[in-house]
Amino acid sequence: MVGLLAPASIGRVYLIGLTGGIASGKTVVANRLEELGATRVDADQLARDVVAAGTAGLTAIADRFGAGVIAADGTLDRPALGAVIFQDPDARHALNAITHPAIRELSARLFAEAGERDPDAVVVYDVPLLVEASRDPNFHEFDLVVVVSASVETRLDRLVALRGLTRAEAQHRLASQATETERLAIADVVIDSDGSLEETLVQADVLWESLADRRLAGSARP
Numbered sequence: 001m002v003g004l005l006a007p008a009s010i011g012r013v014y015l016i017g018l019t020g021g022i023a024s025g026k027t028v029v030a031n032r033l034e035e036l037g038a039t040r041v042d043a044d045q046l047a048r049d050v051v052a053a054g055t056a057g058l059t060a061i062a063d064r065f066g067a068g069v070i071a072a073d074g075t076l077d078r079p080a081l082g083a084v085i086f087q088d089p090d091a092r093h094a095l096n097a098i099t100h101p102a103i104r105e106l107s108a109r110l111f112a113e114a115g116e117r118d119p120d121a122v123v124v125y126d127v128p129l130l131v132e133a134s135r136d137p138n139f140h141e142f143d144l145v146v147v148v149s150a151s152v153e154t155r156l157d158r159l160v161a162l163r164g165l166t167r168a169e170a171q172h173r174l175a176s177q178a179t180e181t182e183r184l185a186i187a188d189v190v191i192d193s194d195g196s197l198e199e200t201l202v203q204a205d206v207l208w209e210s211l212a213d214r215r216l217a218g219s220a221r222p
Helices: 026-036 043-049 056-065 078-085 089-117 152-163 167-175 180-185 197-219
Strands: 014-019 039-042 122-126 144-149 189-192
Touching: 014 026, 026 039, 026 122, 026 144, 026 197, 039 043, 039 089, 043 089, 043 122, 056 078, 056 089, 078 089, 089 122, 144 180, 144 197, 152 167, 189 197
Parallel strands: 014 122, 014 144, 039 122, 144 189
Antiparallel strands: none
16 A cells, blocks of 8 residues: 555454545446445545535635635636636635535534444445545545546546537646656555456446455554
């Protein structure tokens, strides 16, 4: 395991960090693990929750960036905020300083709640930007990091065929994320989704079946 990870133990939540580039098939794997019994926590959804109307996060954003980033209905005007932060690295850092601690706090609470319901729960934290987030020393430690991987060509084809992007738009999306090399460098398990849907699901099933042994192996470490 890389330094980001913590050894597993029986009798507590087993936390899996699941990541993959855009159009890698990560959502397919996350859904499958949830079907098999895992508790899924979606980092993207948490990012929306912590800046919902009436939250301290949204108030802090309004204080920092002004009323122009708040829509008429009191919700965050994402295009307006995006126009600010994508042009100004300092503004982007300021936004992260507001949202990242709130996301960490909320995710930790959800992990704890899963453990209260079932001390041996498997929690899958679905984090598209896990490589980027792992650079934060305060980010969560994981018992296992799973990377869903597909070739650049496969991902480009999916973005064009399934999401209606132009090839240039798809290439821009891929270039804006961490590289596959960076993702694979933190992986304990790699699921290759270049093949068929069925082949990807089989790999997710095999991973699920391996978790009991992985937990026992982790608990036996000194």
